[in-house]
Amino acid sequence: MGSIYEKNGRLYMSFKTASGKWTTKSTKLPVGQEKRARTMLDQTEQQIAMGLELGAVDGKATVAAYSKRWIADRKAQGIRSIADEESRLRIHVLPEIGSMPMAEVRPRHIRDLVRHLKQKNSARGELLAPRSVRHIYAVTRLMFKDAIVDELIDATPCVLKRHDLPKKIDKDPTFRAQATFTREELEALISDDRSPEERRMLYALMGLGGMRFGEAVARRWRDYEPKLKPLGKLLIASSFDVKTHKEKSVKTQAPREMPVHPTLAKMLAAWKLGGWERMMGRPPRAEDLIVPSSTGAHRNVNRGLHNFHYDLKRLGQRKRRQHDLRRTFITLARSGGARPDILKWATHGPSGDIIDIYTSMPWEPLCEAVSCLKLDLLEGKVIQLKVQKVSGADGGFLPSFSRSIPDTKNPEVTSTSGLSVGGADGTRTRGLRRDRPAL
Numbered sequence: 001m002g003s004i005y006e007k008n009g010r011l012y013m014s015f016k017t018a019s020g021k022w023t024t025k026s027t028k029l030p031v032g033q034e035k036r037a038r039t040m041l042d043q044t045e046q047q048i049a050m051g052l053e054l055g056a057v058d059g060k061a062t063v064a065a066y067s068k069r070w071i072a073d074r075k076a077q078g079i080r081s082i083a084d085e086e087s088r089l090r091i092h093v094l095p096e097i098g099s100m101p102m103a104e105v106r107p108r109h110i111r112d113l114v115r116h117l118k119q120k121n122s123a124r125g126e127l128l129a130p131r132s133v134r135h136i137y138a139v140t141r142l143m144f145k146d147a148i149v150d151e152l153i154d155a156t157p158c159v160l161k162r163h164d165l166p167k168k169i170d171k172d173p174t175f176r177a178q179a180t181f182t183r184e185e186l187e188a189l190i191s192d193d194r195s196p197e198e199r200r201m202l203y204a205l206m207g208l209g210g211m212r213f214g215e216a217v218a219r220r221w222r223d224y225e226p227k228l229k230p231l232g233k234l235l236i237a238s239s240f241d242v243k244t245h246k247e248k249s250v251k252t253q254a255p256r257e258m259p260v261h262p263t264l265a266k267m268l269a270a271w272k273l274g275g276w277e278r279m280m281g282r283p284p285r286a287e288d289l290i291v292p293s294s295t296g297a298h299r300n301v302n303r304g305l306h307n308f309h310y311d312l313k314r315l316g317q318r319k320r321r322q323h324d325l326r327r328t329f330i331t332l333a334r335s336g337g338a339r340p341d342i343l344k345w346a347t348h349g350p351s352g353d354i355i356d357i358y359t360s361m362p363w364e365p366l367c368e369a370v371s372c373l374k375l376d377l378l379e380g381k382v383i384q385l386k387v388q389k390v391s392g393a394d395g396g397f398l399p400s401f402s403r404s405i406p407d408t409k410n411p412e413v414t415s416t417s418g419l420s421v422g423g424a425d426g427t428r429t430r431g432l433r434r435d436r437p438a439l
Contacts, residue, residue: 105157214241
């Protein structure tokens with residue numbers, strides 16, 4: 001235990017170093033500031049003790065040494081993003097400032113780190129995206145903030161000037177403009193029976209229910225109230241964590257009530273009455289997942305993305321993310337006249353502001369916002385089976401099958417779904433197209 005003493009009108013502190021030797025150091029405080037001097041002594045001894053605990057040289061905890069303890073503590077807390085945080089520190093931060101003692105890192109070192117990141121290439125050989133740089137800085141700032149609580153440092157060095165960090169923009173400026181589906185694309189995705197029924201049901205939960213993938217695969221039949229008016233209700237209070245493989249609270253930590261779009265309600269009814277039992281071999285129970293895997297467990301996100309891209313390719317649509325279905329729901333609802341402030345209650349829940357905590361949104365406005373999305377299933381039946389002479393690669397002929405699907409919103413418009421075998425080059429094609437009458 002160190003001590004405080006006076007010398008020439010100034011206060012000094014005496015303490016043991018990491019090597020066990022006693023040393024003295026000026027606090028630069030005048031006589032009368034003994035309380036502040038005692039606080040400085042306590043912090044110094046705490047830093048030395050933590051440095052020894054972390055195995056640091058000379059009792060000075062380095063950034064690399066502290067980061068190991070920090071990551072371990074966050075793993076013990078069950079932090080969901082710990083894998084990303086650990087890789088960002090290991091790949092981008094520790095090679096630059098890992099050997100520095102925590103107490104010696106200054107704002108200029110963090111500024112230089114950010115400047116280096118803005119010029120650094122990713123594993124793909126391209127410059128790091130602006131959002132990636134911001135994510136790396138965010139985890140660094142959080143670590144230094146926790147180091148203050150651990151009394152390892154007095155203040156955080158993560159203080160930057162206004163324009164040091166890159167703006168929150170996408171690496172590809174055209175990405176978000178191309179991320180959504182058109183109304184016709186979404187209709188085809190949930191209607192075309194070339195995709196398995198359970199996958200179409202999952203796409204509908206995200207594209208018509210505005211859910212994230214984890215929220216959609218965590219929905220159970222007990223969450224659904226189909227008899228509520230004017231629209232049924234899905235309670236979204238949990239999400240499946242694709243990293244920990246466990247159910248957790250939703251991303252915003254705020255459970256929400258989602259009105260069930262009429263087309264989604266139609267699909268849920270058909271799925272519950274027949275599709276679910278055909279897939280699982282028994283009728284669904286309240287505790288069952290609405291769209292489970294073949295084993296009854298939660299669906300796998302990686303496998304789901306693979307299937308999603310396969311279905312898009314089969315429909316002749318460009319590759320996109322599953323999360324873009326949620327983006328499409330919000331986009332189409334707003335373009336149909338939905339008020340953003342009302343729609344947000346259905347897609348994100350209360351914001352967390354005190355005024356939202358004391359507010360209960362009436363059900364009718366939420367239903368009206370969801371109903372602004374005008375979209376229906378492309379329903380039809382096979383009306384013709386014919387064989388046509390189509391030139392094959394060997395000069396013979398092969399069959400061509402087709403069926404006509406009336407557009408439910410425009411009787412004069414027909415969708416044709418079919419299989420054509422044996423084109424001029426001997427290839428086989430299958431797809432869905434819309435034929436509109438000539439004007």
